Amino acid sequence: DGGITQSPKYLFRKEGQNVTLSCEQNLNHDAMYWYRQDPGQGLRLIYYSQIVNDFQKGDIAEGYSVSREKKESFPLTVTSAQKNPTAFYLCASSIMGKDQPQHFGDGTRLSIL
């Protein structure tokens, strides 16, 4: 079955530590996205990528970094510069174009130790 796989499901970060969240898709989608979800809020876009080796900042990119070395993979690093990283992180992918919906993974919940 085609889909998006996020790992790990739960992740804990120590102070001053960088952590990397994995996102892999086998849908052959060109575009991939990272969102942050906090309680009572909608999803906020962190980064997105339309093509391999290229990505753009979203609305809340500070304290995060990404790479897109392969079409299937779009890992997100939460750096120590992100002072409030506790949240639910969702990865998505889509075909390029106005009417194309995004397909989501099951998320990674990041907490601070």
Place this chain on the structure above:
Amino acid sequence: AQSVTQLDSHVSVSEGTPVLLRCNYSSSYSPSLFWYVQHPNKGLQLLLKYTSAATLVKGINGFEAEFKKSETSFHLTKPSAHMSDAAEYFCVVSPFTGTASKLTFGTGTRLQVTL
């Protein structure tokens, strides 16, 4: 600029009664609109989408939504609620662009279904 407002943060219905989740949007161009559902600790699943082909859109699990341009609304309905419908629902707008789909999400409506 575009935005979406979900008018209710929480809706409670009895099983077997109709569901109405309200959404208003603002967009400079003719938008695409989506409704997604999220169950606890899960990702979002697409319920339905509006792309200007028809104003009444039917989705999965018996849900449907009607696009009303004059009211800038895209309310989600279901004739009869089921316990499994209890979840968070997001109304989403996509701008007129041929590139990556940068979506704007509403803040969500939590649907509670009681016996």
